[in-house]
Every structure is written in structure tokens, then in C-alpha cells.
Amino acid sequence: MFGGYTEGIIILLCINSIAAMGVSLLTGFTGIFTLGHAGYMALGAYVSSLLIMKAGMPWLAGIFLGGTGAMLVAWLVGIPTLKLMGDYYAIASIGLGEAIRLILENWQSVTRGARGVPGIPPYTTLPVALAFFLVMAFAMFCLINSRYGRAFKACRDDYLAASLLGFNTAKLRVLSLAISGFYCGVAGALLAGFLSFIQPIMFDMIKSTELTSVVVFGGLGSMSGTLIGTGIITLVTELFRPISQYRMLIYGAVIVIIMIFRPEGIMGQKELGKTFFRDLTRRLKPADKRHGGGVKR
Amino acid sequence: MKRVCVLGVFLVLFVSFLAGPAFAADTVKIGYLAALTGDWAAYGQTELKSAQLAVEEINSAGGVNGMKIELVPYDFRTRAEDAVNAVRRMIEEDKVSAIVGANGSGINIATAAVVNKAGVSQIGTVSTNPFVTMDESGKVRPYSFRICFTDPYQGKLIAYFSARELGRLKAAILYDVGNDYSQGLREFFMKSYGNYGGKVVADLGFRGGQDVDFRAQLTEIRKSGADVLVLPNMGKEMALIMKQARELGMDEIVFVGGDGYGEFMWEIAGDAMENSYWINHVAPEDPAMQPFFASYREKYNDECKEFVNGILAYDAMYLVADAIKRANSTDPKAVRDALEKTENLELHHAVITMDEFHNPKDKDGVVLVAKDGRGQFFKKIKPE
């Protein structure tokens, strides 16, 4: 039914959505802003493809181990660095993400450095990508509606109050990072199988900022917003392909315009669901404007 | 309500985009994959302009088999996943007969899986990595071609020229760790240099894009006593390296570089360029190329400073046009077969015969010497 082009877009959409869900859990639900998650995608991609190609592991196991590897690193890195709050973690995450990429680039005996790893078996077909997307999206929606999801949101909304209520906030933050690392790792592993060739340069800071801007674009604290945001950004970049040179200009402008006119993102904190449509039919009043005036936190 | 409208607009856009454009029968479409934004934009833009020039010339001379060529250019902003989608779109939506580009080996390797599965040929312009036309097990990729020579050959040329022609046997190499082209070329240079009696006395890396200051590495190189500095990099970095080397007072060392050479480097490095040598695909003063430069200047009111990309892109279009003509068909498979059988085809910069690995057979290396503000033909070499 679909041609290869549409199929390619859908697969990429699934992969991007999985990674964006991971970032959304961390940024949108736990309130930790990151600019380095492409590093975890890189880890997932390299761990899985090297295991599959060098150790002869079946690809499904490779994907899971890729995700787990990224999760492990995220967990280890998170314990010391998540003590940092606000912007400071975001800045540290730039350093962490770039450091992962630089290590992959310099460790030539294993990763072949910048030349990349060619010849990865193309295991990411449409059904595989869709299946991973559906399962992981389902798990994510279960998670954010569970006790843990509410605990994450409590950390986000008021860190101090949450810890006063007895939540182990430090542990929750690390947990959130580990899970998001797993999602990005799996996305990276799927990307490796889709392109059948990976290079460290694919996972640079531009990729990281793309992930985060998609999440903000969709709405911080809305998982369905994240998915819609990913969809729109992917389609916009594809639609504008014929006007090649202007494409990135439009992309940048769209981000700025969204931040100006609807900084809470497309969905705000709402989820697509029964209540959302009910509100919509009632002709929701214009989005509530919070009056800040000042700029201090 | 506003929200519903926005969603509606996107839905319409999505549907219209699935429907795809109409198919015209009296044109033959050729895809062009070029980096028009991002770090390689300078090269990609020149390639696209040169390809468009070739298309205009071919069309005004009657087209191929009575059909006009229509170029379908897509940007890939230097990202492999974007290039894969661009190539899929060319194949599925635009039904191209062949694809030319991209200006980077990594991109060609990533798109090779797609074009070989779909059965549409892709011709790399400056994609010198061996894996562009050959898979990891050493088998040729049936639909992947290139018009340039390969890195192993180029590395050998640089080694041969430095050791035998210049007689310089203590080489320093400064390469870009983050660039696959640079890493590959360095590896192949090191393999051959020893065979010609040379010794690499300093092997240093940097990271392109962000690193623009090479004085630390150059200080090391000065200490190592190297008499030739091999630069397997992109033009901007090489120019900066040479300029900074001369600023550090390294006046004796000779620079030898690869096909990253571009005339724009003179603007950056100025006099530091003088007497450096460049192993390249073509010479800018090749009389056969002068009409091209003239029409480029006329059409775009600009010099074709990235001339290697320009010439190879220009001739790649003629190569494809010739294959379509011989295939007498726009069917991608027939075009591929014709491409593979390309023999003694007289293009502007060289005579091309495809070997069994889809590389042009026995291409001469052209050595340029930088003198009096431009790169001049020095000699043609073929290593022993």
C-alpha cells in the first residue's frame, strides 16, 4: 500500500517519536532540560550494531542491549550530574552528549571512528518500527499515568514540596533519566538498522537540540503533544524539501514563532483524549495567559 | 476552532503530499542530491549550479533521445537520515531515472542501501571512499557508481608524489578525526608512504567544524622536524593550517594536499599557499574546461571557485545523459546497464571507462602547484 518513500517517512517518524518520548519524559514530565540526548541514541546505535555484527547476536537482542547500554550509562552519569538544577544540568548535558560522541570518534579500534560502521543488517522494517513504537508508546502512557508518573510530575512542579512529601526526588530524577536513556538508545538502535550505516557525526548537538525543540514544540508535559510535535516537524521538513535552501530557515522560524505565540507548545499540558475533545467542542477559551511581567524565576 | 483549522490544514497537506506529483512523459528526470545548507553548503551549491548548467546545455542541444532532462534537486543538510528520505522521495515520487550526488562519501554509503534495493543508479561526484561502490564483503554494489578516483588511489598518489617526486621522506600528517574522508585518506597515505621509503614522523588529528586553531599541533610538528606536511582535509581547514604554520614561522615545510583544494583557499591563506602541491582530479586551466568556466561565470555572475565539485558535477550529468542515450530508455535498470558499460566516453575533464567496481579506470592524478595566486597545472602522475 505504501511506497518506499512513505514507508521511510513512517519508519523515521516512529524512530523520532520513540526518542522524543524519552526526552519528553525527562523534560516535560520531570522538568529536567537536556541538550545532549543524541549521545544516548549514539550509544544505543553503536552498542546494538557492534553486538549484532561482531558478536553475531540476533538483532532483537541487539536492540534491547543497545537500549539497556544507553540506560546504564544514563544511570551512571545521572547519579552525580542530576544534583545540578535547571539550566546547569542542561549545560552539563551538552558536555556529556558531546563527550559520548567524541569517545566514539576517538576509539577507532572498536568504532572505526568517523568513518562509521557500514553494513549493519537492515532489520528496521516498517512492521518492526511500528511494533516498537506502539509497545513503547503504550508503556510510556502507562508509566506517566502510574504512581511513578505522578511522582515525576511532582518533582517537576515543586521539587522541594515533593521531597517534603516523602518522595525520594534524587532517585526519581535519576530513574527518569535512565528510562529516557533507554528510549533514546532503542531509537538509536532502530536508526542504525534503518540506515544500515552509522557515523558519530549523525548524533551531534544539532540532533540533540532537535529532540528537545520537538518536545517543547509539542507541549511540555503532554505525551500526545510530543507525538504530534514530532509528526508536524517531520512532515514540515519533508514537505518543504523542494524549496531546499529555504527549508532550514523555515524550520528555525517555526520554532521561534511557536515560542512567541504559544510557548506552552501545541498541546500545553493536555493529553489527546476524551476530555480534550470535549473541551474542544465547547470552544475552549483562548489559551490562558500567565502574567509574568518580570523575568526572574 | 483555530486548532481544528490548523489540524485540518496539516491533514490536507499530508494527503496532497501522499498523492505525489503528476508524471510527465516527455522529460527524463534525474535526481540531484546536494548539501545546500549546513557545513558543506559551499560545495553543494556549486555542484547544483554546475549540474543545472550541464542540463541547460544538454537540453538546448536537443535533450537526450528527444526528451528534455529535468533536474530534481534535494538538500540533505549534511545528515544521512535526511539524505535517505530525499533519495526515497526521488525514486518513489519523482520517478527519477538516475541520481547524481552526494558530495560526501558517508552520505553515499548510507543511501547505497536504498538505491540498490530500489534499483536506481547513483553516481557520487567527489565520494572517494572505497565503500561507496563496494560493500563490506568486497562485492560491488550494482547501482552505485562514482566519477572520481578513490581514496586508496589518492593516498597512494600523495605518498608517491611526496616521496618520489619531491624527495621528502619525513612527513607530518594533520587530519580531521571527525571526517571520514580525511581519516580514510590518512590511512591509505600511511600504508603507501613506507613503501616509497618515507617515514611519518608526526601523526596528529583535529576536529573539523569546531576546531579552527591548529597552532598547538603545528608546534608539535615543528618539533618533529618533518619536511613535508600532508593535509588530507577539506579546503577551509587546509588553508587555515597553512596560514597558521607560516605565522608560526615554519617556512621550510612543504604542504601537499588532496582533492579538497579550492580556489577560495587563496582568500584565506594568501601567500602561505605559494609553492604548495595538490593532488587532484582536474586542473582548473585545463583548456577543455574553459568553456564551462566561462558559461558558469556568465550565468551566475560568480567564479566557480570550488572547481573540483563544479567540474565533476557538470561531467557527471553528461555521463548520465550519455548512459540514457545509449540505453535508449528512461528505465533505471537500462540506465544502470548502460552506465556499467561506459567505455572511452569523452567527457570534458577526462575519458571515462567504468571498471568492474564502478570506478573510472586509470584516471590520472593531476598535480597542481600553487603559484602567483592560483593553482596551476604541474604534472600528471601515475604511481609505480
Added chain:
Amino acid sequence: METVLQQVINGLSLGSVYALIAVGYSLVYSILLFSNFAHGGFLVIGGYICYFILRSIGGGIWIASLAALMGAGFCAVLTEKLAYKPIRERTNVTLYLLIASMGMSIVIENIFVIIAGGRFRALPPVIPTQPVSLFGIATTSMFDILSLVTAVVFLSGLQIFLTRTKWGLAIRAAAYDLRVAGLMGVNVNRLISIVFFTAGLLAAVGGIFLSVRYTLYPQLGLITIKAFIAAVIGGLGSLPGAVVGSLILGLAEMLTAGFISSQMRDLVVFLLLVITLLIRPTGLFGKDVKEKV
């Protein structure tokens, strides 16, 4: 020993260019508490204005530099008015400003990709670059000495502006608390414009020097990430911190490349960043921002 000295000189000259840019990051952060990633864009704007005046109109370096400084400052103010002002008036979440600034940096980069093309351009040799021997033991270039001098001149100019003028006082007050400064009768919008103008102006100085040294191209702004890291190491929001951080970073880069391995250079930079943040999150000279309950 000579090599050490040479690398130290290399490091200082690299650090002085970082400092000009890092100060701009810090200045904006001290008032608006967000990292303005479009700062690299101001630098590119300055570079291109200088280039076009020198090449097309044929003005001298002084006219070109003046125009570049003013132009970049003006564009910085314009960016603030168009992109940041509506956001900061609506919410007080600095994250949105950060994302908008990333969007702006993409926009500025691609405007130049379209109007100027992606080609690498070099300014005419307006700044001398011949080698200079320092007491016969190390070599530097005239350019390095000039860039160091320019950095010192502009940074002390900034210091005088901040300590001796009324608006400087207002900026320092606003750095403590913007709202209170507003309540005390400071015209906050004008103050922010002045801050952005100053930041853009300094970025253009850095831009001219960077484009002489490293050529001019639309993605030149990306290398300011190093200057940003320098600002963080010194302590975001602190101007002396930005300068010291830049010098430390410049030295660390050169010494790593010279004595450990040139491949490790960037890794060291990023690890330095992470370690600084872990040990002293507010950087060397940063003010302690307490989370408000």
C-alpha cells in the same frame, strides 16, 4: 621549555578571542538568566557586514568595523524585540527563551546561507598577520598581539561603562534583581536593549577577528559553543569570570593538544565543563542563585 612557552602564548591568544564572545553570553545571562544561543549569529552578522563593506563598497577597515559593530548591535536589539520580548512578557520560564534563541540561531545562519551562499570568505588583509618573534624564544603573530590588545581595550571599556555610568549602574542593579530594578524606576525595556546592543557589539568585534583568522561562513557562529563553555566555567553572569574562564579554556585546549593528544582536545573541554559544574555549579565567579521556595 620553549614548546611550553609557545603553547601558553597560543593558548592566551585563543583565550582572548573567546573572552570577547563569552562576555556577551554572560552579560545577557546576568540580566535575563538564559543562555542566548543566537549570540553566535550576532558574530556572523558583524563579520558579514564588515566583509561586504570592505569588498563591495570599498570602505576602510575603520568604517567597516564601525558599521559592523553598530549593525550587529542593532540586529541583537532587533532579535530581542522580535523574538524574546514577547516571550519574556508572557511567561517567566527561561526555557522558552532558550529554545527561541536556538531557533533564531538557525534562522540567522540560514539567512546567510541564502543571501551570501555557503562559501568560505576571507576578509581582505586589513589586519597584519606577520610573525613576530618574542625575545627569540617563541613566535607569535602581529594579529595575536592586536587581538589581545583589542580584547583588553573593549573589555576595559565595558568595565568602565558598567562602573562609571548611570546605565552601567542600572545594569548591575538589574543583574541582582530585574524586577526590583524596574520598581526603582529603571526603564527595563531600554535597559535590556542596551544590554543586547552591548552584547551584539562585542560579538561583532569577536566576529571580525574570528573571520580574519578563521574565515567567514554562515556556520561560524557554531564555534561560539566553546566561548559559551568558557562563560560557564567562569560563572555565567560574571564578567571577570567570563574572561578568566576563556583564558583557562584557551590554555587547556592548547596544552592538551600539545602535550597529551590533539584528539583529546575537545574531550578535555567538555569534561572540564562537566567537572566544573559538578564541583562548583555556579562556576568560578558565579553568583549563587538560590532556588526560591
